[in-house]
Amino acid sequence: MDRYQYLLLMAGCLLITLPLELVLRARVYRRPVRLLVALLPVVALFVAWDVLGIERGHWTYSARYTTGILLPLRVPLEELVFFVVIPICGLLTYEAVGTMLGLLRRRAPRREGRDA
Amino acid sequence: MPEYTALAVLSVLLTVAVEVFWLRTGLFGRLQYWLSMAIVFAFQVLVDGWLTKLSAPVVIYDESQTVGVRFPWDIPVEDYLFGFSMVTLTILLWVRWGRRHEEVAG
Numbered sequence: 307m308d309r310y311q312y313l314l315l316m317a318g319c320l321l322i323t324l325p326l327e328l329v330l331r332a333r334v335y336r337r338p339v340r341l342l343v344a345l346l347p348v349v350a351l352f353v354a355w356d357v358l359g360i361e362r363g364h365w366t367y368s369a370r371y372t373t374g375i376l377l378p379l380r381v382p383l384e385e386l387v388f389f390v391v392i393p394i395c396g397l398l399t400y401e402a403v404g405t406m407l408g409l410l411r412r413r414a415p416r417r418e419g420r421d422a
Numbered sequence: 423m424p425e426y427t428a429l430a431v432l433s434v435l436l437t438v439a440v441e442v443f444w445l446r447t448g449l450f451g452r453l454q455y456w457l458s459m460a461i462v463f464a465f466q467v468l469v470d471g472w473l474t475k476l477s478a479p480v481v482i483y484d485e486s487q488t489v490g491v492r493f494p495w496d497i498p499v500e501d502y503l504f505g506f507s508m509v510t511l512t513i514l515l516w517v518r519w520g521r522r523h524e525e526v527a528g
Contacts, residue, residue: 312480344516352508364426366485371480396509397516400458407454
């Protein structure tokens with residue numbers, strides 16, 4: 307089980323942020339094209355940074371807590387998952403905060419709300 | 423300056439430059455963004471804290487590539503710059519080009 311620790315942590319991040327989509331109407335997963343447009347350049351850039359970090363010896367990965375599955379250029383599978391999961395969590399947070407602020411503004415009307 | 427430190431600082435400068443000189447979304451003037459970053463930061467401490475804890479690290483840093491300041495627990499401070507750049511860039515693209523795409527797509 308230890309070797310799935312990094313992946314399980316990422317799964318936990320997805321799970322804990324899921325209510326932001328379902329309850330707080332973040333509408334991130336429901337706009338998959340827009341999500342891809344935001345995600346692809348970030349994943350590409352940060353995987354590149356990761357490759358550099360690995361090549362230059364800035365960091366290494368625990369053999370015990372990772373699956374050992376390596377993508378091209380010696381990038382652990384977990385790292386690719388990280389660069390997809392964490393930005394999604396960021397977007398869910400941003401949109402959920404937008405929902406909350408929209409609700410607050412509607413209760414104290416001053417300006418028009420965000421798009422529904 | 424240690425290499426990871428230099429790259430982390432550079433990433434923040436580039437991210438800010440992307441917004442200021444290119445995308446111009448106005449994101450940095452939005453309460454929604456700063457509240458979100460505060461929340462992201464709080465959760466980064468938990469997740470990053472788990473990944474970098476020296477008692478059982480998942481990611482192992484070469485101390486000579488960082489300034490050596492780890493806070494809280496064992497999180498190298500450079501990671502916060504890394505996180506800022508990654509999440510901010512994502513939101514910038516989401517706000518800027520996502521919206522444009524949706525307009526085109528109807």
